[in-house]
Amino acid sequence: MGTFDIQSQSSWGKSEKNLFKFFGLYFFIQILPIDLSFFKYIIDTNWLTLQYRDIFYLSRYAPDFLGEQSFLNWIIVAILALVGTIFWDKILPKNIDYDKWYYWIRVFVRYRLALGLIAYSFLKIYTIQSPEPSLSNLNTNYGDFTAWKLFSLGLGVVPSYQSFLGLVELAGALLLLHRKTTTIGTLIILPFAGNVAISNIAYEGGEYVYAFYLISLGLYLFAFDTIRLFKLVSLEQPVDQNHFQPEFREKKQLYRLTLKGLYIIVFVVFYGYKTKAGASGGGYHFPSQAGLSQLTGVYNVKTFKLNNQEIPYSKTDSVRWQDIIFEKWNTISIKSNREVNIENLPTEEIFKDDAQRIYELAGTQGRHFYSYQKDPSSNILRLTNRNVNYKNDALTIHYQALNDSIVILSGVDSHQDSVYAVLEKLNKKYLIHEAKKVGRRSVLKL
Secondary structure: OOOOEEEOOOOOOHHHHHHHHHHHHHHHHHHOOOOHHHHHHHHHOOHHHOOHHHHHHHHOOOOOOOOOOOHHHHHHHHHHHHHHHHOHHHHOOOOOOHHHHHHHHHHHHHHHHHHHHHHHHHHHHOOOOOOOOOHHHHOOOHHHEOHHHHHHHHHHOOHHHHHHHHHHHHHHHHHOOOHHHHHHHHHHHHHHHHHHHHHHHHOOOOOHHHHHHHHHHHHHHHHHHHHHHHHHHHOOOOOOOOOOEEEOOHHHHHHHHHHHHHHHHHHHHHHHHHHHHHHHOOOOOOOOOEOOHHHOEEEEEEEEEEOOEEOOOOOOOOOOOOEEEEOOEOEEEEEOOOOOOOOOOOOOOOOOOHHHOOOOOOOEOOEEEEEEEEOOOOOEEEEEEOOHHHOOOEEEEEEEEOOOOEEEEEEEOOOOOEEEEEEEEEOOOOHHHHHHHHOOOOOOOO
16 A cells, blocks of 8 residues: 555544445445456456457446345445444554545545446447337337337437437546546536436336446545535635645656556547447447348238238237338337237347347337348248247248339248238338438428
């Protein structure tokens, strides 16, 4: 701990020392990697081909004693901190410099909080955390979405606002990297993270525990200047300046600047570059495998037959297809009145494999989503339901495009029933797409 000289006029009372012991230990444990899952991820990560998802998952670490993010983990950390407080004086010398220890704890917390914010900020800046809604999402009834999916889709249709939120988050994080601007950074971060936490609660998201975790780190940093700010701003009383000033020797100053430079290069420059490259490649929510570009679009099911028995159009029939959508990636969604057991994805996950990328169907009912593989020797598609609740739902379909607007599908489903459908392409326009073409200030006609 004695890596620099200290000029300090601070005095610590007994109660202040006890508070520091408990909260210093508490937040040190909160940011210290102590569970095996973290080290397992470190070992499993390919550091030669490091991707932004690797840094993202490392940055989202929080102590996990129960196998899931829960406030109960905080109670366990508090118990450990209380035990440490009780045995503090028996383990450590009584004449330690509390100013020095407080300084270093705040350094660790500052950089940990900054990392958590940076990780999410670039996902927003490049608008991949909440992507633009897919065709299937645009053709799904509002009431068929869960609350968290509506929130994500709502953010996805205003990409400039999403980027603005990311820039605010990044600005707050960068201010934490300098001790003199830390309090200013927390004044940005606390309301921002507070809004994230409340939004997760209101829209049934799964990130509220982690959001409150970041808030707690911000509150610990803000507490350094809380009393002085209250006296100065609210009571309009003069306050003393902060007398604690670390003075680094020349060699130690070089180490400090080198470590800070490496932190910025890895977690700001490199991570930002990798995230931008990922956004250029289509992001991480939708499958990366291309679909049948000539069929992309929305189709009304004009004729539908099951076992050669025609079923008239119906919005209540659980078998009859109402419409079909071919996405630009290898997904087909089918709308019918057939029940959908919703699969949820309430936390931010960056999956590498297409099979795990369920954002388009998560939090959605009213449609069944199928991934497909095309037989290279014929116009045969092998469809598999992407919802984990329908693992055995599969179809083998032959497609024939009669012209630009009519497609005929025929084949068998998982029950070996024959399926036949005549699809008629709909020339639909969407406000989000048309507005993008003419600009936000131009006259728009649909």
